[in-house]
Amino acid sequence: MTIYSLAVDIGASSGRLILGSVDDGRLWLDEVHRFDNHVTKKGAYDSWDIHHLFHEIKSGIHKCKARGIEPASIGIDTWAVDFVLLDEKDELLMDPVSYRDPRTDGKMEEVFETISKERLYLETGIQFQKFNTIYQLYALKEQHPEILDKAKTFLMIPDYLNFLLTGVKANEYTNATSTQLVNAFTKHWDKELLATLGINQDMFQEIQTPATELGRLKEEIAEEFGFSMKVVLPATHDTGSAVISVPQQEDTIYISSGTWSLIGVENHFPICVTKALDYNFTNEGGMDYQFRFLKNIMGLWMIQEVKRNYNDQYSFSDLVEMAEAASSMHSIVDVNDDRFLKPDHMVAAIQEYCRETSQPVPNDPGEVAKCIFDSLAASYQTSVAEIEDIFEREFKKINVIGGGSQNEFLNQLIADVTQKPVDAGPVEATAIGNIIAQKIALGEIRDVDEARAITKQSFSIKTYQPKVKER
Numbered sequence: 120m121t122i123y124s125l126a127v128d129i130g131a132s133s134g135r136l137i138l139g140s141v142d143d144g145r146l147w148l149d150e151v152h153r154f155d156n157h158v159t160k161k162g163a164y165d166s167w168d169i170h171h172l173f174h175e176i177k178s179g180i181h182k183c184k185a186r187g188i189e190p191a192s193i194g195i196d197t198w199a200v201d202f203v204l205l206d207e208k209d210e211l212l213m214d215p216v217s218y219r220d221p222r223t224d225g226k227m228e229e230v231f232e233t234i235s236k237e238r239l240y241l242e243t244g245i246q247f248q249k250f251n252t253i254y255q256l257y258a259l260k261e262q263h264p265e266i267l268d269k270a271k272t273f274l275m276i277p278d279y280l281n282f283l284l285t286g287v288k289a290n291e292y293t294n295a296t297s298t299q300l301v302n303a304f305t306k307h308w309d310k311e312l313l314a315t316l317g318i319n320q321d322m323f324q325e326i327q328t329p330a331t332e333l334g335r336l337k338e339e340i341a342e343e344f345g346f347s348m349k350v351v352l353p354a355t356h357d358t359g360s361a362v363i364s365v366p367q368q369e370d371t372i373y374i375s376s377g378t379w380s381l382i383g384v385e386n387h388f389p390i391c392v393t394k395a396l397d398y399n400f401t402n403e404g405g406m407d408y409q410f411r412f413l414k415n416i417m418g419l420w421m422i423q424e425v426k427r428n429y430n431d432q433y434s435f436s437d438l439v440e441m442a443e444a445a446s447s448m449h450s451i452v453d454v455n456d457d458r459f460l461k462p463d464h465m466v467a468a469i470q471e472y473c474r475e476t477s478q479p480v481p482n483d484p485g486e487v488a489k490c491i492f493d494s495l496a497a498s499y500q501t502s503v504a505e506i507e508d509i510f511e512r513e514f515k516k517i518n519v520i521g522g523g524s525q526n527e528f529l530n531q532l533i534a535d536v537t538q539k540p541v542d543a544g545p546v547e548a549t550a551i552g553n554i555i556a557q558k559i560a561l562g563e564i565r566d567v568d569e570a571r572a573i574t575k576q577s578f579s580i581k582t583y584q585p586k587v588k589e590r
């Protein structure tokens with residue numbers, strides 16, 4: 120009898136529910152439900168419609184039942200850093216605010232007046248992004264102290280969705296590390312740090328690790344579906360799940376390519392040296408207490424916004440094709456410039472940057488897309504050089520995973536710019552990593568090593584060889 124596990128992967132641009140089963144030494148996926156995700160203005164803040172997301176999760180579960188499939192387990196992963204606060208009645212004190220909301224502008228620098236950047240990095244090993252949870256809570260304490268005063272429970276986005284399913288409260292480790300409030304060495308909430316910032320440490324929950332069975336569906340939820348199932352913790356930070364599916368870690372730099380590009384390597388210990396701080400790399404927690412030594416690059420968010428700017432008249436494939444045709448456009452922007460985090464109009468922001476830097480201004484969708492892909496590839500190359508500088512060795516290849524691995528033009532650009540072969544895929548790497556954690560919890564797969572062997576023979580990977588650079 121086939122044992123199904125249901126992965127819920129909600130990224131910043133889309134969510135999907137994918138059934139996974141292991142049979143004949145291979146992992147089989149079946150997408151059941153897909154939906155858009157985006158930020159909406161709610162009152163003063165750019166927020167997530169988390170109850171709409173929960174509705175979509177339930178719609179996907181109903182679709183499983185309609186197919187006659189009752190999964191044995193479910194696991195939820197989402198984007199990082201964002202959270203909810205519950206009052207003493209376990210009600211939401213406010214809608215979850217998006218990390219792209221400007222409420223944290225300038226807050227990181229204010230925190231440095233209390234805790235030095237160096238101490239923060241030495242203790243947490245986490246990259247400095249102004250939207251990290253630590254700065255979101257600091258902003259909330261300044262802007263709405265009354266909300267923090269009423270907060271009895273802190274749950275990150277997947278934690279809260281798990282709470283709605285099970286009634287159980289827990290903070291999952293990989294996502295908790297993205298807050299910059301977890302000590303990289305103790306792997307627990309850094310209570311001294313919280314005390315220094317005047318943040319109530321009692322609202323944080325016990326940290327649980329991936330492949331832990333959190334509980335089962337609440338009775339009323341199970342009755343709604345007509346069946347129950349185990350709720351298992353995957354690496355609930357989506358990138359944490361994605362990198363589990365990288366078939367071969369040795370000598371490989373991964374790029375988890377979705378709304379963000381997360382470029383890095385798997386490591387067995389945190390690297391908190393000054394050079395890593397200066398390069399702004401992070402040591403996010405991974406499965407089995409591995410570390411994800413990586414950095415955020417603005418990613419395909421930029422082309423998502425360009426697509427929106429052109430009223431979605433072009434598909435991603437169209438934009439890639441048009442970029443490929445815009446061969447005379449060579450302008451490069453610093454994709455990590457703060458102006459690209461949440462511009463009013465991405466095309467205008469890119470054009471302005473090119474004007475400011477006296478470069479040809481991209482004027483049509485193809486030229487804009489070409490500029491984005493060239494600029495992303497250039498940023499990836501810089502990060503590859505930084506990683507090799509820190510590890511004092513060369514890495515043999517790059518593995519692009521996630522939706523962006525479908526961008527053949529960008530994959531080739533990456534190979535050419537880095538002069539390294541690029542493996543592209545799996546596309547649904549995050550869901551695969553999510554399912555792997557569930558299968559380990561169910562005992563169908565022994566460990567991550569066995570899972571990677573199964574993944575390697577289950578999904579086709581296309582390799583792009585670098586074009587030899589003309590001398």
Ligand SMILES: Nc1ncnc2c1ncn2[C@@H]1O[C@H](COP(=O)(O)OP(=O)(O)O)[C@@H](O)[C@H]1O
Nearest residue numbers: 130131132133377378419435521522523525526
């Ligand atoms: N057919 C395609 N060709 C090229 N790129 C694609 C294609 N489909 C999706 N993409 C890229 O994948 C990105 C979405 O990746 P995904 O991993 O689903 O993102 P997230 O998990 O952040 O929602 C899109 O922004 C787009 O750039």
Ligand SMILES: C[C@H](O)[C@H](O)[C@@H](O)C(=O)COP(=O)(O)O
Nearest residue numbers: 130131198199357358377378379
């Ligand atoms: C804000 C975080 O850096 C972000 O969540 C990143 O860590 C991430 O995982 C993004 O995943 P996407 O699938 O939304 O690109």
Ligand SMILES: [Mg+2]
Nearest residue numbers: 130357377549
């Ligand atoms: Mg994703």
